[in-house]
Amino acid sequence: MELRPPSVVALVEELQQLPGVGPRTAVRLVQHLLRAPAGASRLAAAVGRAAEQVRHCSTCYLITEDDPCPVCRDTTREGVICVVEDPLNAWAVEATSEFHGRYHVLGGTLDPLHGVGPDELTVAALVRRVQEGGVNEVILATNPTVEGEATAHYLARALHAVGANVSRIAFGLPAGGEISYADQVTLSRALAGRRGMD
Amino acid sequence: MELRPPSVVALVEELQQLPGVGPRTAVRLVQHLLRAPAGASRLAAAVGRAAEQVRHCSTCYLITEDDPCPVCRDTTREGVICVVEDPLNAWAVEATSEFHGRYHVLGGTLDPLHGVGPDELTVAALVRRVQEGGVNEVILATNPTVEGEATAHYLARALHAVGANVSRIAFGLPAGGEISYADQVTLSRALAGRRGMD
Numbered sequence: 001m002e003l004r005p006p007s008v009v010a011l012v013e014e015l016q017q018l019p020g021v022g023p024r025t026a027v028r029l030v031q032h033l034l035r036a037p038a039g040a041s042r043l044a045a046a047v048g049r050a051a052e053q054v055r056h057c058s059t060c061y062l063i064t065e066d067d068p069c070p071v072c073r074d075t076t077r078e079g080v081i082c083v084v085e086d087p088l089n090a091w092a093v094e095a096t097s098e099f100h101g102r103y104h105v106l107g108g109t110l111d112p113l114h115g116v117g118p119d120e121l122t123v124a125a126l127v128r129r130v131q132e133g134g135v136n137e138v139i140l141a142t143n144p145t146v147e148g149e150a151t152a153h154y155l156a157r158a159l160h161a162v163g164a165n166v167s168r169i170a171f172g173l174p175a176g177g178e179i180s181y182a183d184q185v186t187l188s189r190a191l192a193g194r195r196g197m198d
Numbered sequence: 199m200e201l202r203p204p205s206v207v208a209l210v211e212e213l214q215q216l217p218g219v220g221p222r223t224a225v226r227l228v229q230h231l232l233r234a235p236a237g238a239s240r241l242a243a244a245v246g247r248a249a250e251q252v253r254h255c256s257t258c259y260l261i262t263e264d265d266p267c268p269v270c271r272d273t274t275r276e277g278v279i280c281v282v283e284d285p286l287n288a289w290a291v292e293a294t295s296e297f298h299g300r301y302h303v304l305g306g307t308l309d310p311l312h313g314v315g316p317d318e319l320t321v322a323a324l325v326r327r328v329q330e331g332g333v334n335e336v337i338l339a340t341n342p343t344v345e346g347e348a349t350a351h352y353l354a355r356a357l358h359a360v361g362a363n364v365s366r367i368a369f370g371l372p373a374g375g376e377i378s379y380a381d382q383v384t385l386s387r388a389l390a391g392r393r394g395m396d
Contacts (some may be wrong), residue, residue: 001272003285003292003301005263007248014244017237019230020223027286032217033249034261039215040249044242046212050205051231051238063232065203074199087201088225094201 008034059129061105061122063087077102079136083126083155085109085143093141101139104129109147110154121151123158130164137165144171206232257327259303259320261285275300277334281324281353283307283341291339299337302327307345308352319349321356328362335363342369 002009008030015026033040056062057069060081064070071077080101084090090103106121118124129135138159142148156166172190173182182190200207206228213224231238254260255267258279262268269275278299282288288301304319316322327333336357340346354364370388371380380388 001268001292003260003267003269003289005248005252005261007244007251007263008261011244011248014237014241017234017241018227020226025218028218029216030248031284031286033245034252036215037249039212040245043212043215044246044249046205046209047231047238047245048242050203050209050228051235051242053205054203054232062201063203063206065205069201070199071201086229088229091201094199 056105059125060103061087061107061125062090062103071102076100079134080139081126081129081135081137082139082141084141085148085151089141089143099139101137106142106151109142109145109151111147118154118158123155126155127158127162130159130162135164137167139167139169141169254303257323258301259305259323260288260301269300274298277332278337279324279327279333279335280337280339282339283346283349287339287341299335302336304340304349307340307343307349309345316352316356321353324353325356325360328357328360333362335365337365337367339367 004012011030011033012023012026015021015029016023021029033043053065054063055065055067057064057067057072059068059072062069062071066073078101080099081104082090082093082099082101083104083106084093085106085108087105090105093099093103104122104126106123106126108116108121110116110118110121126138130138138155140152140155142152142155152168156168159166170193171186172193173179173186179187202210209228209231210221210224213219213227214221219227231241251263252261253263253265255262255265255270257266257270260267260269264271276299278297279302280288280291280297280299281302281304282291283304283306285303288303291297291301302320302324304321304324306314306319308314308316308319324336328336336353338350338353340350340353350366354366357364368391369384370391371377371384377385
């Protein structure tokens with residue numbers, strides 16, 4: 001006999017669609033939600049509202065409720081575009097308060113083996129933004145992974161072809177790190193990227 | 199500047215209320231939901247429906263949409279009550295197809311240091327069910343943990359006092375296990391619980 005009520009079975013199935021949520025975690029989440037019904041109602045409303053109101057900015061592809069997004073509407077931003085893989089990365093860059101330009105969200109990295117080419121990302125839109133002018137620099141801030149590096153190299157070629165000034169964020173030791181714990185790739189890059197001191 | 203739309207901030211906050219979901223996981227879940235808006239709407243509906251329709255059975259405290267629950271309404275079930283800590287455990291017992299009796303969900307284990315006494319669990323309701331008659335046996339299926347064991351011992355005393363026939367599920371080696379990998383407590387219990395072979 002199936003002891004789980006139909007609405008719980010349905011909820012477990014929906015939760016299992018989430019990344020990293022297996023059957024056991026799903027049931028645990030259900031239990032928690034059922035123990036706190038007020039919280040569950042609030043969560044349902046929050047999921048529904050976000051799904052309804054959130055879209056991508058048609059210029060920079062950031063997640064936004066208004067199109068164009070607040071950054072694209074902000075006339076005080078500098079003519080620099082920071083290219084990132086996903087909105088999370090843009091949020092992280094913005095949180096540093098070091099960057100006062102605009103963003104461009106690629107939507108992932110090139111992955112030819114899985115059928116992800118430039119057309120699956122927002123590459124053409126990025127090239128178009130550069131061609132429209134007013135862009136002094138494009139900072140490639142894809143992740144320091146094999147895929148992120150390959151994507152950055154592809155973008156650099158495509159952007160140089162339309163005359164853009166392209167840079168790549170620096171690789172090196174993370175702040176607060178310990179040299180003896182750093183992996184070889186990181187340490188090699190930190191050495192290669194050394195800068196003169198006065 | 200806060201780049202995250204208000205509805206995303208609200209959703210991240212609600213998701214972080216879930217057990218095991220920190221800020222990073224919450225943002226990942228949000229990203230997934232935003233990538234699949236149809237899935238997000240279905241999840242919102244499923245959470246809302248479960249929160250609205252699901253309650254505890256007033257007899258056995260299983261999670262149910264109808265009170266009394268299907269098990270308590272089922273007149274073919276045997277007069278045996280399997281006592282478990284939470285509904286998950288009842289679902290697991292039911293899935294074995296070895297058990298054809300009824301259930302009683304305690305709602306946790308005794309934990310005097312954190313203020314959980316018999317009144318915080320459904321102990322009185324269990325004793326009342328035994329006193330009402332028709333119960334041939336009470337199987338204590340609390341978890342094989344220190345808390346589960348202590349709770350089982352407390353329940354055994356309380357149930358013996360009203361004349362119940364009380365048993366405890368067996369402890370021993372799990373099926374498919376490897377004796378040399380078993381912890382000492384499990385192996386000791388497996389030895390102590392040995393049974394004659396013909």
